[in-house]
Amino acid sequence: xxxxxxxxxxxxxxxxxxxxxxxxxxxxxxxxxxxxxxxxxxxxxxxxxxxxxxxxxxxxxxxxxxxxxxxxxxxxxxxxxxxxxxxxxxxxxxxxxxxxxxxxxxxxxxxxxxxxxxxxxxxxxxxxxxxxxxxxxxxxxxxxxxxxxxxxxxxxxxxxxxxxxxxxxxxxxxxxxxxxxxxxxxxxxxxxxxxxxxxxxxxxxxxxxxxxxxxxxxxxxxxxxxxxxxxxxxxxxxxxxxxxxxxxxxxxxxxxxxxxxxxxxxxxxxxxxxxxxxxxxxxxxxxxxxxxxxxxxxxxxxxxxxxxxxxxxxxxxxxxxxxxxxxxxxxxxxxxxxxxxxxxxxxxxxxxxxxxxxxxxxxxxxxxxxxxxxxxxxxxxxxxxxxxxxxxxxxxxxxxxxxxxxxxxxxxxxxxxxxxxx
Numbered sequence: 004x005x006x007x008x009x010x011x012x013x014x015x016x017x018x019x020x021x022x023x024x025x026x027x028x029x030x031x032x033x034x035x036x037x038x039x040x041x042x043x044x045x046x047x048x049x050x051x052x053x054x055x056x057x058x059x060x061x062x063x064x065x066x067x068x069x070x071x072x073x074x075x076x077x078x079x080x081x082x083x084x085x086x087x088x089x090x091x092x093x094x095x096x097x098x099x100x101x102x103x104x105x106x107x108x109x110x111x112x113x114x115x116x117x118x119x120x121x122x123x124x125x126x127x128x129x130x131x132x133x134x135x136x137x138x139x140x141x142x143x144x145x146x147x148x149x150x151x152x153x154x155x156x157x158x159x160x161x162x163x164x165x166x167x168x169x170x171x172x173x174x175x176x177x178x179x180x181x182x183x184x185x186x187x188x189x190x191x192x193x194x195x196x197x198x199x200x201x202x203x204x205x206x207x208x209x210x211x212x213x214x215x216x217x218x219x220x221x222x223x224x225x226x227x228x229x230x231x232x233x234x235x236x237x238x239x240x241x242x243x244x245x246x247x248x249x250x251x252x253x254x255x256x257x258x259x260x261x262x263x264x265x266x267x268x269x270x271x272x273x274x275x276x277x278x279x280x281x282x283x284x285x286x287x288x289x290x291x292x293x294x295x296x297x298x299x300x301x302x303x304x305x306x307x308x309x310x311x312x313x314x315x316x317x318x319x320x321x322x323x324x325x326x327x328x329x330x331x332x333x334x335x336x337x338x339x340x341x342x343x344x345x346x347x348x349x350x351x352x353x354x355x356x357x358x359x360x361x362x363x364x365x366x367x368x369x370x371x372x373x374x375x376x377x378x379x380x381x382x383x384x385x386x387x388x389x390x391x392x393x394x395x396x397x398x399x400x401x402x403x404x405x406x407x408x409x410x411x412x413x414x415x416x417x418x419x420x421x422x423x424x425x
Contacts, residue, residue: 009139016108023110028087029087033105034108035108035116036116037120038104038117045102046079047078047101048079049124050080050124051078051081052083052123052141052146055093057092061084061092061096062337063207064127067127067411068099072097072100080099081121081123084106090104109135114137118140118144118146122144123146126146126149127151129150129152133174139176147422147424147425149181152183152208153183153187154206155194156334156356158334160190167194174191175196179200181203182202182204183205185203204417205408205409209339209359210409210411210412217317218311218315220312227264231303232387233264234320235266235346236324237266237340238325238327239267239327241275244265244267248283250377250383254383258387262304263303264320267307277306288303288305288306290305290308291308320344320346321346321393323349324349325348325350328357333356338370345397347393349372349383350370351374360404363404367400368396
């Protein structure tokens, strides 16, 4: 049944491909798997293919990819992502790779073309990128296949159950499933991953010893950040900016040196967030994309409308709020980056995708759940009024992250052994 379903899945890709090319954006040649391996100078060995969905998954995959490439100096490595933002992040975070490309669609011809050109010996797929064609075609090309930092949320698991025979076909081709938690491991097994191939290794995002430091903060942004204390609201989702601004309006008169950096998760929402700042805040503001070396010193709000600068901005933060967590449906964004910066971390109650880190932060008094603008205001005010408490919370956040390390060190030897077994 699973083989028949896989054939049906492939057949459906043919009429769907034109629509996917329109919706997916980017270079169509890359989406169709067309890559000239000789032109890309992929002459090393072993040949490695790392794949991630977008920016967050790249952050988790990066320490594994860099570490493995570092231990295999003759290797040739290709990194693919589903989004252009992810590809740009891969170029920044995994510069050791030879090629950074948009991933081919899971159309059989596109995947076969890509694999024929790159000839990977090891395919490392991050988190929940369970594209059946990647697994089946990589196995047909005699590649070893590993899921790295594997995660299956409860919501995703319920969706995958509807396609279990097809997902089981893909998971049956894997040599290793390196899961973040025991719960993730159980879900992978329930979806058809062979039990003996599933190993709990932890979350690679939490491995401080392997995290690449963020690039230095631009002078113009540093000037804004260093002018006083700063609340950084990172990776915010629709509706959350209004809540942050409402809390800010109460904080601003009370803490005259406090600044706000507001970073929406998706840059296509910048115009809407900018209008919200005008309507709700009634205060001068700056945009990171146009800030100058002599900014408006009266502006206490900055809209971060650029990519790749949030991690560095967290390093200058006094308090961090992490979005995607105040309403159901998103599951929260990464809590590790502000924790790594030894900053107290505030987040909403809907953080199921970050549960492991959230629980560690709560246990270590490095984080706090806030449900609305009133609770966000109260939490920030308490930390701003007591510098000793704020520093203790920041150190608690950093310590919580340190205690969760070790996943990268566990993952790299397993991938090397997998390569050696070919």
